[in-house]
Amino acid sequence: MATNRYVGEYPVIGIRPVIDARRGPLQVRQSLEEQTMGMAHAAAKLISENLRYSNGEPVKVIIADTTIGRGAEAAKCADKFKHAGVDITLTVTPCWCYGAETMDMDPMTIKGVWGFNGTERPGAVYLACVLAGYAQKGLPAFGIYGHDVQEADDTSIPCDVQEKILRFARAAVAAATMRGKSYLQIGATCMGIAGSMVNIDFFEEYLGMRVESVDEVELLRRMNEHIYNEDEYQRALAWAKEKCKIGFDKNPEFVRKSEKEMEEAFEFVVKSMVIIKDLYQGNPNLPEGREEEAVGFNAIAGGFQGQRQWTDHFPNTDFAEALLNSSFDWEGAREPFVTATENDSLNGATMLFNKLLTNTAQIFADVRTYWSAEAVKRVTGYELEGKAKEAGGFIHLINSGAACLDACGKAADKDGNPCIKPFWEMTEKDVDECLKATTWCAADNGYFRGGGFSSRFVTEAAMPVTMARLNIVKGVGPVLQLVEGWTVRLPDEVTDTLWKRTDYTWPCTWFTPRVGEGPFKSAYDVMNNWGANHGAISYGHIGADLITLCSILRIPVCMHNVPEDKIFRPACWNAYGMDKEGQDYRACKAYGPMYK
Ligand SMILES: C[C@H](O)[C@@H](O)[C@@H](O)C(=O)CO
Numbered sequence: 231m232a233t234n235r236y237v238g239e240y241p242v243i244g245i246r247p248v249i250d251a252r253r254g255p256l257q258v259r260q261s262l263e264e265q266t267m268g269m270a271h272a273a274a275k276l277i278s279e280n281l282r283y284s285n286g287e288p289v290k291v292i293i294a295d296t297t298i299g300r301g302a303e304a305a306k307c308a309d310k311f312k313h314a315g316v317d318i319t320l321t322v323t324p325c326w327c328y329g330a331e332t333m334d335m336d337p338m339t340i341k342g343v344w345g346f347n348g349t350e351r352p353g354a355v356y357l358a359c360v361l362a363g364y365a366q367k368g369l370p371a372f373g374i375y376g377h378d379v380q381e382a383d384d385t386s387i388p389c390d391v392q393e394k395i396l397r398f399a400r401a402a403v404a405a406a407t408m409r410g411k412s413y414l415q416i417g418a419t420c421m422g423i424a425g426s427m428v429n430i431d432f433f434e435e436y437l438g439m440r441v442e443s444v445d446e447v448e449l450l451r452r453m454n455e456h457i458y459n460e461d462e463y464q465r466a467l468a469w470a471k472e473k474c475k476i477g478f479d480k481n482p483e484f485v486r487k488s489e490k491e492m493e494e495a496f497e498f499v500v501k502s503m504v505i506i507k508d509l510y511q512g513n514p515n516l517p518e519g520r521e522e523e524a525v526g527f528n529a530i531a532g533g534f535q536g537q538r539q540w541t542d543h544f545p546n547t548d549f550a551e552a553l554l555n556s557s558f559d560w561e562g563a564r565e566p567f568v569t570a571t572e573n574d575s576l577n578g579a580t581m582l583f584n585k586l587l588t589n590t591a592q593i594f595a596d597v598r599t600y601w602s603a604e605a606v607k608r609v610t611g612y613e614l615e616g617k618a619k620e621a622g623g624f625i626h627l628i629n630s631g632a633a634c635l636d637a638c639g640k641a642a643d644k645d646g647n648p649c650i651k652p653f654w655e656m657t658e659k660d661v662d663e664c665l666k667a668t669t670w671c672a673a674d675n676g677y678f679r680g681g682g683f684s685s686r687f688v689t690e691a692a693m694p695v696t697m698a699r700l701n702i703v704k705g706v707g708p709v710l711q712l713v714e715g716w717t718v719r720l721p722d723e724v725t726d727t728l729w730k731r732t733d734y735t736w737p738c739t740w741f742t743p744r745v746g747e748g749p750f751k752s753a754y755d756v757m758n759n760w761g762a763n764h765g766a767i768s769y770g771h772i773g774a775d776l777i778t779l780c781s782i783l784r785i786p787v788c789m790h791n792v793p794e795d796k797i798f799r800p801a802c803w804n805a806y807g808m809d810k811e812g813q814d815y816r817a818c819k820a821y822g823p824m825y826k
């Protein structure tokens with residue numbers, strides 16, 4: 231297995247053009263060489279032009295040196311791929327080939343096969359044959375076959391084939407990017423939240439990740455011994471003083487501290503963020519003699535316990551959590567750092583799935599209150615409209631800390647619609663609008679006796695979003711649930727009235743699901759079926775990508791509102807029965823976690 235050991239290293243996709251090996255007087259192989267290699271180049275172009283790694287670079291795709299007609303050629307290709315860091319293979323062919331002789335036999339690669347739908351040569355027959363071989367050998371592989379027959383000289387990739395190739399590649403890159411990287415917990419169990427009781431076996435066996443753990447005291451050690459880069463800290467502090475406006479008008483009564491104490495607390499929380507960034511991914515610019523700290527923990531996700539011991543005494547880390555999850559800070563627009571407040575590692579892992587599939591900043595939220603249309607009417611006099619009315623109400627998503635500031639909905643797409651977008655598309659205006667939409671309130675002294683600051687904004691836009699959560703169920707293992715829906719834009723006075731009833735100094739998002747059957751009959755049913763106190767919310771309707779990613783990781787999906795024709799899992803899942811949900815559970819159980 232090519233492991234992408236270090237943050238910043240990403241999985242490579244290898245394209246395997248397989249071909250009928252027969253030469254002879256009619257030159258079967260020779261007659262197919264151009265079409266076969268042409269499919270490989272077309273697939274490589276499609277992927278590298280449409281998919282990017284989380285750092286913004288195009289996904290790297292390589293192609294075997296020759297077409298593959300026999301086992302020896304397959305072995306040569308495997309050797310090349312192994313040395314090139316290939317974790318994912320896409321086999322392509324327009325013709326019959328010899329299944330088990332040409333298949334990718336590496337148990338650790340994530341596999342897809344595209345069989346050209348043509349009649350001159352039976353690409354479909356190879357596809358079916360090799361997928362049968364994969365099923366018999368216990369190697370799940372995705373099968374891709376276009377809906378309509380193409381002419382043999384048609385070098386285009388039909389839309390339905392493009393969609394499946396990109397869905398497969400996007401999910402496979404997300405899965406393989408996690409290999410060898412760390413989840414860093416800073417602190418440990420938080421207020422009895424089960425997700426903060428980190429299940430190391432889950433991260434190791436299902437995600438191929440390492441769990442690293444540091445005590446929160448590490449922040450104090452690094453502050454007191456000056457184990458951070460002073461210039462960076464000063465840059466961060468100046469930027470924060472200019473861009474992160476503190477407001478007290480939203481605070482209920484609270485123990486007002488002196489100007490000096492507030493200033494010291496602000497410096498403390500900014501320094502906390504500088505140090506947490508260093509903990510995640512190291513920093514070559516630490517002071518002399520700090521080579522060990524400079525290495526960092528190779529973390530692509532992490533969690534900060536915070537409550538209660540830290541926040542009972544020290545300023546909370548909402549500032550760090552909110553900005554780490556955002557797509558910008560004093561460095562300008564940059565890749566978000568997935569950070570789970572309350573060290574809810576399962577919500578953090580879900581945020582990581584969402585981020586690696588979309589390359590966008592994520593919202594961490596309590597799934598806090600279901601508001602029925604009747605209750606909203608009683609309390610505010612407001613009649614729900616649109617999608618919230620259709621769903622019978624909406625859900626209040628709110629948690630101190632880790633909602634990305636991008637969730638205010640002030641960034642715009644190319645058509646001017648509110649969105650959350652990859653950091654490399656964020657303009658200076660987008661960043662400034664998000665910062666202007668956010669105030670930093672003195673932390674609620676009831677919850678946070680140590681003080682600190684909480685980011686405060688409301689999602690002032692109706693955007694398509696997907697809320698998801700990984701839950702661990704004894705006897706079953708990890709399961710994922712997800713719901714596609716929209717953020718809801720309520721009239722300001724309605725938002726204010728409802729928000730004031732709870733934590734008015736925290737980030738606030740109203741969410742309503744796309745309604746349907748079962749747990750999606752209404753927003754109430756979604757809330758009633760939600761498996762934990764938190765949700766990870768991503769911009770966009772990404773349920774189908776999450777379903778494909780979970781099938782690669784052998785994590786069954788227990789709840790989703792994705793249309794059945796968008797469900798794309800390894801072909802052998804069909805052997806586990808006709809009911810899509812039951813077959814998923816049976817297949818995941820049969821294959822078990824990839825890294826066990
Ligand atoms: C400050 C409070 O304890 C919050 O942290 C609490 O409502 C939670 O977020 C629990 O998930």
Ligand SMILES: [Mn+2]
Nearest residue numbers: 572595596629
């Ligand atoms: Mn919470």
